[in-house]
Amino acid sequence: MVKIGLLGYGTVGTGTAEIILDASGRNNLLREIEIAKVGVRTLDKPRSPQLPTGVLTTDLSAIVCDPEIDIVVELLGGLEPSRSLILKAINNGKHIVTANKAVIARHGEEIYTAANQAGVYVLLEGAVGGGIPVIKPLKQSLGVNRIQTVIGIVNGTTNYILTQMTQEGADFAEVLAEAQKLGYAEADPTADVDGYDAADKIAILAAIAFNDRIKREDIPCEGIRQIDATDISYADSLDFVIKLLAIAKANPDDDSLQVRVHPTLVAKDHPLANVNDVYNAILVEGEPLGQVMFFGPGAGKGATASAVVSDIINIVGILQTSQTTQKLDPLLRCPHEHFTQLTPIAEIVTRFYARFLCRDVPGVIGHLGTSFGNHNVSLESVVQIGFRNNLAEIVVVTHDVREGNFREALKEIESLESIDSIPSILRVL
Amino acid sequence: MVKIGLLGYGTVGTGTAEIILDASGRNNLLREIEIAKVGVRTLDKPRSPQLPTGVLTTDLSAIVCDPEIDIVVELLGGLEPSRSLILKAINNGKHIVTANKAVIARHGEEIYTAANQAGVYVLLEGAVGGGIPVIKPLKQSLGVNRIQTVIGIVNGTTNYILTQMTQEGADFAEVLAEAQKLGYAEADPTADVDGYDAADKIAILAAIAFNDRIKREDIPCEGIRQIDATDISYADSLDFVIKLLAIAKANPDDDSLQVRVHPTLVAKDHPLANVNDVYNAILVEGEPLGQVMFFGPGAGKGATASAVVSDIINIVGILQTSQTTQKLDPLLRCPHEHFTQLTPIAEIVTRFYARFLCRDVPGVIGHLGTSFGNHNVSLESVVQIGFRNNLAEIVVVTHDVREGNFREALKEIESLESIDSIPSILRVL
Numbered sequence: 001m002v003k004i005g006l007l008g009y010g011t012v013g014t015g016t017a018e019i020i021l022d023a024s025g026r027n028n029l030l031r032e033i034e035i036a037k038v039g040v041r042t043l044d045k046p047r048s049p050q051l052p053t054g055v056l057t058t059d060l061s062a063i064v065c066d067p068e069i070d071i072v073v074e075l076l077g078g079l080e081p082s083r084s085l086i087l088k089a090i091n092n093g094k095h096i097v098t099a100n101k102a103v104i105a106r107h108g109e110e111i112y113t114a115a116n117q118a119g120v121y122v123l124l125e126g127a128v129g130g131g132i133p134v135i136k137p138l139k140q141s142l143g144v145n146r147i148q149t150v151i152g153i154v155n156g157t158t159n160y161i162l163t164q165m166t167q168e169g170a171d172f173a174e175v176l177a178e179a180q181k182l183g184y185a186e187a188d189p190t191a192d193v194d195g196y197d198a199a200d201k202i203a204i205l206a207a208i209a210f211n212d213r214i215k216r217e218d219i220p221c222e223g224i225r226q227i228d229a230t231d232i233s234y235a236d237s238l239d240f241v242i243k244l245l246a247i248a249k250a251n252p253d254d255d256s257l258q259v260r261v262h263p264t265l266v267a268k269d270h271p272l273a274n275v276n277d278v279y280n281a282i283l284v285e286g287e288p289l290g291q292v293m294f295f296g297p298g299a300g301k302g303a304t305a306s307a308v309v310s311d312i313i314n315i316v317g318i319l320q321t322s323q324t325t326q327k328l329d330p331l332l333r334c335p336h337e338h339f340t341q342l343t344p345i346a347e348i349v350t351r352f353y354a355r356f357l358c359r360d361v362p363g364v365i366g367h368l369g370t371s372f373g374n375h376n377v378s379l380e381s382v383v384q385i386g387f388r389n390n391l392a393e394i395v396v397v398t399h400d401v402r403e404g405n406f407r408e409a410l411k412e413i414e415s416l417e418s419i420d421s422i423p424s425i426l427r428v429l
Numbered sequence: 430m431v432k433i434g435l436l437g438y439g440t441v442g443t444g445t446a447e448i449i450l451d452a453s454g455r456n457n458l459l460r461e462i463e464i465a466k467v468g469v470r471t472l473d474k475p476r477s478p479q480l481p482t483g484v485l486t487t488d489l490s491a492i493v494c495d496p497e498i499d500i501v502v503e504l505l506g507g508l509e510p511s512r513s514l515i516l517k518a519i520n521n522g523k524h525i526v527t528a529n530k531a532v533i534a535r536h537g538e539e540i541y542t543a544a545n546q547a548g549v550y551v552l553l554e555g556a557v558g559g560g561i562p563v564i565k566p567l568k569q570s571l572g573v574n575r576i577q578t579v580i581g582i583v584n585g586t587t588n589y590i591l592t593q594m595t596q597e598g599a600d601f602a603e604v605l606a607e608a609q610k611l612g613y614a615e616a617d618p619t620a621d622v623d624g625y626d627a628a629d630k631i632a633i634l635a636a637i638a639f640n641d642r643i644k645r646e647d648i649p650c651e652g653i654r655q656i657d658a659t660d661i662s663y664a665d666s667l668d669f670v671i672k673l674l675a676i677a678k679a680n681p682d683d684d685s686l687q688v689r690v691h692p693t694l695v696a697k698d699h700p701l702a703n704v705n706d707v708y709n710a711i712l713v714e715g716e717p718l719g720q721v722m723f724f725g726p727g728a729g730k731g732a733t734a735s736a737v738v739s740d741i742i743n744i745v746g747i748l749q750t751s752q753t754t755q756k757l758d759p760l761l762r763c764p765h766e767h768f769t770q771l772t773p774i775a776e777i778v779t780r781f782y783a784r785f786l787c788r789d790v791p792g793v794i795g796h797l798g799t800s801f802g803n804h805n806v807s808l809e810s811v812v813q814i815g816f817r818n819n820l821a822e823i824v825v826v827t828h829d830v831r832e833g834n835f836r837e838a839l840k841e842i843e844s845l846e847s848i849d850s851i852p853s854i855l856r857v858l
Contacts, residue, residue, distance in 0.1 A: 015717065019573055027572035029759055125570065131718045133562075133570035140569075141554065141562035141739040143456035144448055271724060274703045288444065288731025289560045295700060295722040302717025310570040317760040322751035330458055331746040 002316045003036035005063040005094075007085055008075035009047060009056075012099055012126065013038070015305030016073065017049050020312075029313040032320070037063045064089035071315055073308060074098040083107045090114045090122075097311040099126030099304055105200035105216045108207065112334040121318075121332055123311035128154060128201045129280045131303030132296035133310070138208045138284065140331045145286030147209045150248045151429070154201040156278035156298040157185045157192035158224050158244040162232075162263075163276040166241060171229050184278060194223035195244060195261040202246035205282065206259050210250060212340035214259055220345040222262040231355060231424045234385055234395050240265040240353075241273050245429065256341040258348050265353050265397075265428040272429075346404035351380070351428035354398075354410070357391040360418040367416050368396065375409035377401045391420050397428060431745045432465035434492040434523075436514055437504035438476060438485075441528055441555065442467070444734030445502065446478050449741075458742040461749070466492045493518035500744055502737060503527040512536045519543045519551075526740040528555030528733050534629035534645045537636065541763040550747075550761055552740035557583060557630045558709045560732030561725035562739070567637045567713065569760045574715030576638045579677045580858070583630040585707035585727040586614045586621035587653050587673040591661075591692075592705040595670060600658050613707060623652035624673060624690040631675035634711065635688050639679060641769035643688055649774040651691040660784060660853045663814055663824050669694040669782075670702050674858065685770040687777050694782050694826075694857040701858075775833035780809070780857035783827075783839070786820040789847040796845050797825065804838035806830045820849050826857060 023030035039060035072089040076082045082103045115122045125135045164175045179185035191197045199221045203214045245264040266273045275281040280298025297303040358364040378399045452459035468489035501518040505511045511532045544551045554564045593604045608614035620626045628650045632643045678687040695702045704710040709727025726732040787793040807828045
């Protein structure tokens with residue numbers, strides 16, 4: 001039997017126990033696992049599934065030091081005490097399974113370094129995309145390609161909000177309130193709606209896909225608070241939907257990477273455009289493969305527990321076939337060792353959508369064209385969509401342009417007499 | 430170095446060599462692989478990539494016996510000599526990587542049994558879904574779930590034809606001719622358009638997902654030759670698209686499985702409905718996971734080579750970490766040992782779409798209702814769509830019904846005076 005210690009017995013923890021304790025009809029390796037210890041904050045609460053006496057404990061530190069335990073499954077979430085417990089477990093020779101994107105995105109370096117020194121695995125399929133197998137396929141299957149891009153819809157809350165805004169024509173604030181009522185958004189929605197959760201996840205995906213460490217704090221990150229129903233409707237009429245995308249992209253000219261999170265116009269016939277509600281999807285593009293996409297439930301008890309337990313049985317399978325004193329499987333261990341340079345946002349090349357409120361319609365299109373031209377911004381389309389408070393509303397979609405040039409053009413345009421304001425600026429995939 | 434022997438140097442073989450011989454920017458394990466031998470039919474043809482002298486040989490049998498070679502990569506396709514060479518290689522202790530769905534679907538039993546006895550792996554990611562990682566995720570990640578269904582669009586040719594028929598309103602014969610011109614369909618299109626290729630692939634997927642051996646010849650299989658532009662257009666007006674689906678489904682009441690291939694009406698908001706052209710997708714549903722879908726290029730040199738090389742490096746990784754004399758990894762070896770019972774098609778429960786040409790409109794709807802009622806077929810909708818040659822065209826969609834009952838009702842309906850003919854009968858997902 002392989003003995004595991006669970007840190008945390010909340011939603012994902014109980015989901016994990018439910019799978020392991022009800023093994024019939026599932027992979028036979030589940031019968032080789034014993035839940036030896038489960039660390040919780042208090043012993044007073046009733047727990048389901050129930051565990052044998054002595055399994056529950058409030059001494060989490062004892063679990064990560066327990067010589068009986070082979071695998072520590074960290075399901076506490078958050079940075080501390082998760083980070084310290086994981087490091088302590090590694091130093092005690094335990095393999096780690098975690099669904100904690102925040103601690104890996106922010107403290108991955110010391111965790112991976114410690115794990116490689118100790119000769120243990122740190123598996124984290126549940127940290128990104130809930131139940132969608134994506135981390136292991138990236139490590140084991142897609143790495144023979146030269147990866148060019150990884151683009152994910154990796155936050156279910158914001159995808160639900162944007163889907164509702166699109167389908168109902170509703171405003172952000174009202175959909176957020178509804179999502180909070182339904183339990184799809186937290187009381188404090190910051191981590192989701194401001195894109196921080198998505199940034200944690202793309203930091204993890206990019207590190208694996210491009211075999212480089214990523215400084216989480218260097219990832220430019222825009223959320224969806226400023227998305228207006230107006231822009232969703234204009235995007236629709238231009239055959240786009242708006243999605244919060246987490247993007248990692250190899251720059252063709254050098255070794256540097258672009259990693260960023262922002263709301264993005266996605267063409268309706270793009271595979272990511274049909275990923276709606278709380279579903280997640282991760283699209284990977286590589287040479288010579290082309291595009292593959294992984295789609296599924298990005299969160300939830302059963303989905304995340306499925307990913308966590310799959311990591312556990314992967315380690316169980318390895319423990320059955322090789323001695324622990326041997327080398328780690330090069331496809332499952334963490335191979336990257338160096339931080340890579342992230343491209344500053346001003347240097348990325350992308351298309352833009354911008355909406356202008358203008359005073360003088362006949363003149364303004366010429367002025368816009370001139371200002372954009374002054375900064376080498378070439379326009380794909382200029383559409384006058386309507387009127388709002390006696391101001392003409394003009395929407396512009398650019399060709400690919402260096403972001404810095406586009407921003408400089410906007411500065412010039414803002415100072416034009418004929419421009420009242422620029423309510424929206426969005427990137428286009 | 431791990432030495433591999435390639436059997437075949439056609440499209441996928443040269444694609445495989447291109448990845449291995451150009452390792453920069455890809456997984457480092459590629460540098461541990463040496464292409465030691467490549468078996469071809471003739472040495473006279475120019476080959477690209479070029480191989481060192483002595484690597485190319487016409488003696489395929491010598492490759493599978495060569496004591497230097499660790500992994501035999503079978504890329505010949507077809508049943509023989511692939512089957513014999515694979516078995517011989519296994520008996521000589523070689524691990525096998527193959528992209529040959531036909532030989533695995535039809536001779537999997539003896540191949541897997543021999544491999545388990547010899548203690549070698551048979552990996553076949555390239556056999557289903559081209560470059561889409563789906564075999565390994567099924568084995569390593571999804572098996573902790575109780576798998577309920579696997580539904581695939583696994584044949585690019587038929588998906589291309591159906592997509593073109595849908596988008597252009599064109600007939601089967603004319604789109605097939607166009608597809609043959611473009612190289613998307615073979616001169617003899619039987620294996621694709623009659624569903625045999627899809628049946629091979631679902632046999633393989635079902636065996637892995639449900640951990641049971643599948644008798645390929647027991648899989649009911651309908652192709653797309655009889656699909657009429659009329660039905661595509663009626664399906665569209667009912668908010669469906671028509672896709673050739675390969676379906677494997679656990680029967681909830683017993684241990685038996687449904688496995689079948691047939692054109693199917695798929696609701697437009699279903700994830701599989703948006704999988705178009707030569708793309709493939711495999712949807713897997715399990716408890717507690719829910720639905721995940723894998724999407725990507727289902728064929729082509731680079732895509733299939735990506736899958737083949739990923740299998741190779743998986744074995745290389747294992748060879749680096751454990752002695753070959755040790756047990757096989759239980760998550761990568763073939764675990765199933767017994768054939769399962771497939772449900773006869775008359776016993777499956779599904780929805781149906783049927784189109785009737787009728788003489789007497791006012792009376793016929795009552796007659797249809799009565800005949801269906803006599804056989805416990807309950808109707809979801811009855812739509813009179815139009816007239817054709819003075820006959821009224823009526824389309825019926827049923828609720829879930831036992832196929833046997835539905836067929837008996839049709840027999841009764843065929844004999845009705847008011848019914849001219851029943852040009853189309855299709856299942857509905």
